[in-house]
Amino acid sequence: MTEGVLELSAVEVAYGGVTAVRDLSLSVAPGEIVGLIGPNGAGKSTTLHAIMGLVPPRAGDVLFGGRSIRGRAPEAIARSGIALVPEGRRLFGELTVEENLRLGLAGRSRSNGGDADLAAVAELFPVVEEFRHRLAGALSGGQQQQLAIARALVAKPSLLLLDEPSLGLAPTVVDLVFRTLQTIRERGLGVLLVEQRAQRTVALADRTHVLANGELRLTLTPDDAADTDKMVAAYFS
């Protein structure tokens, strides 16, 4: 079964002459969270951009559901069932919360049932329902992050990519985000989570890859989260 499975095989991404990611292979199946951690500039965001078609991989292949999506336009990839919660959220601050959510519907392959999905997502994030008619730019950072995740979910993706969703959030909101990811996993979605909070990510994810200088250095399991030596080694390897 390859339905909803993301597979990167020997992916290489370069900006001009600089190689940002090399020989990266990983996979995410429905119902699992895969973490991607590593220092700044390790190539984590670049990996997500390569999956979404924002930067074409120079070598290797990206398969989704068994089919190559390498070289396809970002909107085509979004419509095939992959949703990205971008770094910094990238909400439309001058549009209302509801309009931001409705934009999420653009990623659906079918056009029916949109309102039902909006309602289902609002149930997951009550704050989104509460501030429906407010401008997204007027929400707090935590509320904006919830909206960004909600906006990705209304597209009914089978795979969710998140680029540092906890960045700059208050601890209670970080808890909420991580709890939400757990709920999402239970609903059968695959999640690829890029994070700076290494320990929490390792503890939550089914497995976590450590990236450094564009290369996969190490793969950790939830048991490693308590092993401080291993965590430190992962970062300074």
Place this chain on the structure above:
Amino acid sequence: MTSLLASSLTDFVGDGLDLQVQVDAIALGAIFALMAVGIGLVFGVLRLVNFAYGQLIMAGAFALAYASDRDWPVGVGIALCFAAVLALSLAMERIVFRPLRAQSAAVMLIATFAVAFLLQSIALLWFGPLGKTATSLVELNRPVSVGSVEIRKITIVAIVTAAVCLGLLVLLLNRTSIGLHMRAASMDFQTARLLGVRANMVSGVAVLIAGMLAAVVAVMLTVQFPTVTPTFALQETILVLAGVVVGGMTRLLPATLGGFLIGYVSGLLGGALPTNQSQYLPSFLFGLVILVLLVRPDGLFTRRRGLVERV
């Protein structure tokens, strides 16, 4: 020069109150506003200043002249005008705008210059420097009495048409999902695409709407200026571009207001300047444009709001 300016300004104030000049100025402003929307909409979505917008109007005007030459019914002429402008718009989008989408703004601007001169040269080869006359709608220049003033029918038609077009556009942008997609694309094209908004669809629709507005403008301008030459609508386009920059290029409403304003001021000044001095009109207008840009470089009608980044 100083005395000329002084006397014009006195006339300006005096005639500015004249209802007839006012109404004519508003009508010109309305037409310019439509052009500003056409330019602003395409700029918003494609980040491309379409200098060739005037040549679309010129092509539409020639279509009207062509039909009137053959004594075809007015409706057929207008249909031909729309068909010609829309076909050209879509061709422009497909052949020039789309392949250049990833290029810098400068590259795209120069490319539209090339398109503008190409279309102008084709018109020159086809219709000659003296052009043709579109007479089927000149009847609209007849005045009607509204209270104590005589107003040309086209003035009323222009104001009503512009209001209807802008109203429909506002509905489209605010009430439909393609409108929402277009607004999102004009704010952050990449994020919109990441959400699944089809780049080709939104830019195609933007170009198509801009084309429809160009066709509407072509119809209304040929009523007032029935002689259609290859430079038809060229000066108007340059003025509107200036107006769009004065209003604020990056947002549709300020751009539209800017277009309206420059048309309105142009109409007032045109009414105030004595006929033998009307050649100074563009100088006055661009002098004002420079003045405004020195004081408000971001545009007259833009609010400094920026993106709200919160933690």
